[in-house]
Amino acid sequence: MDLVMFYTGEGPFPGIIDLYTLGGTVCEPRAALLANKGFVVFALAFYGYQDMPKTVDKLDLEYFEEGVTFLQMQPKVKKTGIGIMSISKSGDLALSMASFLPNISATVCINACNANVMFPLHYKDMVIPPLIPNQQNITTTTSGIANVLNTLPDVTAEENRATVIPIERASCRFLFIVSGDDRNWNSTLYAEQACSRLKAHEKANYDVVSYPTAGHFMEVPYMPHHPSGLHAAVSQVVAFGGEPKAHAHAQVDAWRRVEEFFKKNLNSVDYLKSSL
Template sequence: MQSEGPFPGVLDMYGTGGGLPEYRACLLSAHGFVVLALAYYGYQDLPKDMRKLQLEYFEEASTFLRTHPKVAGPGIGVIGASKSGDLALLLATFTPGISAVVSINGCNAVAVFPITYKGTVFPGLIGDSSKVTVMKSGVADIRDTLNNPLEGENQKSLIPIEQADCRFLFLVSEDDRNWNSPFFAEEAVKRLKAHGKDNFEKVVYPMAGHYLEPPYFPHCTASLHMLVGMPVAWGGEAKSHAMAQIDMWERIDAFLKEHLGTGKHCSSAKL
């Protein structure tokens, strides 16, 4: 007989594609988690783009999930992929009740668009379109377009994750062509270490591309980028990418169970 709970809670977010992807949330829920798949633009009455994002919206979602009677406390987990990776880091840094954060090919700075919180504006790290290269296939390579967050005024976009009271799992594709996620993850780890923190794990997957999805999802090598307005390369080699997705899922499942205190209520993983 299945348990009535409570169960560990997870807030699940995706990137610049917008809308409401729910497949990862559905899979996690089958493994004993209460999951809120959170859309934040391009869905129903939400903003049409990311130009006016407010962290209060994400905080409200986090509080709703954390205080749900079926959710075990005291804190919840957050999964962010690509653009929502920095949203997950911001949420853990500035709002209470986050115990575990999974960042999948995210950025250690606020990427592209600014976000506000309680009247403070966190500027977005912008890119240089002149660095875009177009391959013979007509697909763009945008890996190096985002500015270095460690240089000059760009440092204002860095997220002070050392303030967060949670565990971090950074999952990184070595051949990410969307942006330099290995560099961003390494700098996030360096920042934590510099502040005497050891609350992190970092896993780098050689020859994996940007879109790390649940196991057995097809490898997406290129597709239309909503912000660029043309097809871009995501990187990766098919077999290596597939193996990375299998390993990643096992790590996410174990990480969340360890740091959210699953107890006897969480079902065992079968995928």
């Protein structure tokens, strides 16, 4: 298991697993910034990092379960529920972890999909099939950048319903952060579908924050805006969207909300004391 762990101080602190996007590597700046706010952060790679396989054809939830167990065993980590931080492809992994694994208390999904995308997800004797993008739906802009917005099939179609993650099983609190100008996929729609599913099961354990003119890659504050970039799934430069100024402001505001969300739901007693 390849990992990078961050914390600052004596502790013990609430624990967070940080999952990055397609490619499976880690985002050390995000983990380090969270650690500076009073968390132990386990930046967990799942492929493509150091000596890990560069490509995969399936993912195993048991691997992420081992990560949860490992984090909770650390002496600096409070023996309470942990948080999960995710973005893009890792968002559906976070939803799956929250749905099937114990001891998850708070899950942040930034521009995620509510279905299992790209790879079959195995857990014990269960397999969630993947929602596979249709690359025939890729178009090209006048500047030569690929547009992949419409490549994912309809999640609600009968043939794709098995790919949808049963998040009604989860007992944690969810924070969905979505961008209205996400050109990678329709993250606003997927968050709405996820919340509708929770609501249909009489659950209100979710919050949604929307930024109408932000793009797909919502990074930590003051990181460069990426209106386009190389996409691991199609091996070409694609549009990610976002108006630069609005996107920058969104990253600052979203980060504030993420910090507050984790403090409130992972360490509620300390959070309430600090708010008095």
